[in-house]
Amino acid sequence: MANKEELAKLITVEAGKVLRESRGEVDYGASFISWNAEEAKRIEGEVLSSLVPGRRTLLVSQPVGVAALVTPWNFPVAMITRKAGPALAAGCAVVVKPSEETPFSALAIAELAHEAGIPPGVFNVVTSSRDSTPSVGTTLASSDLVRKLSFTGSTTVGKLLMAQCASTVKKVSLELGGNAPLLIFNSADIDQAVAGAMASKFRNTGQTCICTNRILVQRGVHDEFVEKLVSAVSKLVQGNPFDESSQQGPLINEAAAQKVENHVNDAVEKGAELLVGGARAEELGSLFFRPSVAVGVSGEMRVTCEETFGPLAAVMTFDDEEEGITMANATPFGLAGYFYSGDPGQIWRVSEALETGMVGVNETMITSENTIFGGMKQSGLGKEGGRYGLREYLETKFVCMGGIAERPVD
Numbered sequence: 001m002a003n004k005e006e007l008a009k010l011i012t013v014e015a016g017k018v019l020r021e022s023r024g025e026v027d028y029g030a031s032f033i034s035w036n037a038e039e040a041k042r043i044e045g046e047v048l049s050s051l052v053p054g055r056r057t058l059l060v061s062q063p064v065g066v067a068a069l070v071t072p073w074n075f076p077v078a079m080i081t082r083k084a085g086p087a088l089a090a091g092c093a094v095v096v097k098p099s100e101e102t103p104f105s106a107l108a109i110a111e112l113a114h115e116a117g118i119p120p121g122v123f124n125v126v127t128s129s130r131d132s133t134p135s136v137g138t139t140l141a142s143s144d145l146v147r148k149l150s151f152t153g154s155t156t157v158g159k160l161l162m163a164q165c166a167s168t169v170k171k172v173s174l175e176l177g178g179n180a181p182l183l184i185f186n187s188a189d190i191d192q193a194v195a196g197a198m199a200s201k202f203r204n205t206g207q208t209c210i211c212t213n214r215i216l217v218q219r220g221v222h223d224e225f226v227e228k229l230v231s232a233v234s235k236l237v238q239g240n241p242f243d244e245s246s247q248q249g250p251l252i253n254e255a256a257a258q259k260v261e262n263h264v265n266d267a268v269e270k271g272a273e274l275l276v277g278g279a280r281a282e283e284l285g286s287l288f289f290r291p292s293v294a295v296g297v298s299g300e301m302r303v304t305c306e307e308t309f310g311p312l313a314a315v316m317t318f319d320d321e322e323e324g325i326t327m328a329n330a331t332p333f334g335l336a337g338y339f340y341s342g343d344p345g346q347i348w349r350v351s352e353a354l355e356t357g358m359v360g361v362n363e364t365m366i367t368s369e370n371t372i373f374g375g376m377k378q379s380g381l382g383k384e385g386g387r388y389g390l391r392e393y394l395e396t397k398f399v400c401m402g403g404i405a406e407r408p409v410d
Contacts, residue, residue, distance in 0.1 A: 007077060007108055009242075014102040015073055016250040016287070017204055018241040029078035031369040032385075036085035039390055043090065056401040061394045063091035064171055065147030068140040070161070072152050073252055074207045076102035080109050082373070082384050083150045084123065090393035092148065095124045097136055101252055103127040141165045148393060151175070152209070155333070155378050162381075173382030173392050175209065175374060177307050178335030181328035182212040182364070183350070185321070186220040188340035192362065194228045197313065200338060200364035202236060202291060205248050206311040207256070210336035212364070214297075214304055215315045216324050222317050226295055229313065230275050236291045238281055250287035251310060260289050260310030263303040267314065272296045277311070299330065307333075321346060329355045334376035338364050357383075 008022035017025070048057040069083040080096055087094045098106035106125050113123040128136045137157070140146055141164035148171040151161050155176040165172050182200060184193045200212040217225050241249035251257045257280060264278050277292025291311040297304060303314040318324040328337060337356035341347050351359050357375040360366040367373055367385070374383040382392050 003112060010105055010108055011076055012241050014105055015076055016241055016252060018246045018249045021204060025075055025078050029081040032081040032085035035369040036089040036390060039387060040089035054402060054404050056404055058399050060397045060399055062397055064393050064395050065092060066145055067092045067094045067148040067150065067393060068146045069094055070097045070137060070151040073099035073101035074204060076105035077109060079152055080106055086390040087393045089390055092393050093122045095126055097126050097140060100128055100130045100133055137161055138164055142167050144168055146170060174380040175384065176378060176380040177333055178209050178379055179213045179307055179331040179333040180210055180336045181214045181216055183324050183328055183339035184217040184221060184225055185341040185346060186218045187342035189342060190221055190224050190228060193225060193340035194232055196340060196364040197229060198232050201313050202311055205251060207309050212338060213307055215313055216318050216327055217315060219317055219319055226315060230293050233276050233291045233293050238284060238288055248291060248311060250285055251289060256309060257287050257289055260308060260312055263308050263312055264292060266302045267294050267297055270301050325350060325353045332378045335379035
């Protein structure tokens with residue numbers, strides 16, 4: 001992609017994502033366009049066997065209509081293409097409402113769509129200030145012209161949009177908040193588990209919806225895991241996100257930094273022990289928070305009940321498989337869950353027992369353009385990605401043709 005570096009730099013400017021990750025996001029975002037462009041060729045109907053003489057019955061796939069796509073700031077390019085790719089492939093015009101934190105990335109995507117030959121009026125972007133965002137959302141959700149709304153963001157806002165969409169009974173898909181558990185069992189490869197925890201917890205400085213939020217470690221490997229995790233976290237490089245050596249950038253805004261700070265303070269006040277980090281890196285700027293590890297975390301602490309969305313690894317301990325699963329599922333959310341185990345039987349049991357829409361087994365980097373993305377419980381409705389994501393933008397129409405006489409006899 002000729003514009004890759006420019007688009008990556010724009011993501012870094014707007015979201016503070018380190019440049020190496022912004023480049024990866026551009027590739028990730030482009031993959032949804034490429035995949036769905038090919039998948040559009042495979043939108044098919046079906047001819048059914050008629051049970052009544054003189055009739056023919058069939059199913060036809062048609063675009064649902066105008067789709068409103070409300071996207072977040074943490075992946076300002078990829079979250080647009082993950083929604084717009086299947087919508088355009090299905091034949092829907094789209095109206096993108098990007099986060100007020102990252103409007104320019106969305107406008108850049110609109111310009112690229114224009115350069116690629118998307119007709120005028122098919123790919124549209126509506127930007128807004130923070131104050132006007134609620135009214136824009138309400139307009140999209142209640143409009144008769146919009147037949148589908150896709151939203152990625154907080155559960156609170158998702159519930160509000162879902163209620164507003166009820167007035168026109170439009171199709172809705174919601175990718176909402178998470179509280180992802182990562183379980184480390186005694187049988188796990190600890191080095192592999194630490195690498196997975198690092199990739200999941202500290203990606204985009206902890207600001208992804210499927211970041212590990214609670215690390216649950218079986219007692220037999222707790223000390224070894226924590227020692228290696230602290231060592232790895234201590235080596236993370238914070239700095240200017242445009243610096244090629246930087247692995248951790250700033251948080252998106254002051255509210256985000258304050259939330260991480262509040263979670264750290266709450267955990268320490270309630271008995272957790274901070275092993276590394278725990279404060280802002282003021283020498284870099286007020287939005288830089290040092291990568292942190294806390295142990296002795298318990299269920300009454302905010303970090304286990306709320307999505308931190310920042311670089312705080314909260315470690316809890318469990319004794320056996322049943323307790324670990326119970327702790328992992330003790331949340332109203334169910335977006336992603338991960339675990340590390342070397343026991344084949346345990347792998348099957350835990351995969352089936354976790355109440356999450358996505359499960360990573362001995363792996364935490366689980367997303368790609370050809371697989372589904374979506375949660376259970378209060379983490380949302382519907383799926384994105386792969387052929388299931390394309391179906392979200394299609395209506396299946398039943399057609400019954402009568403009056404088809406039997407072939408005349410010569």
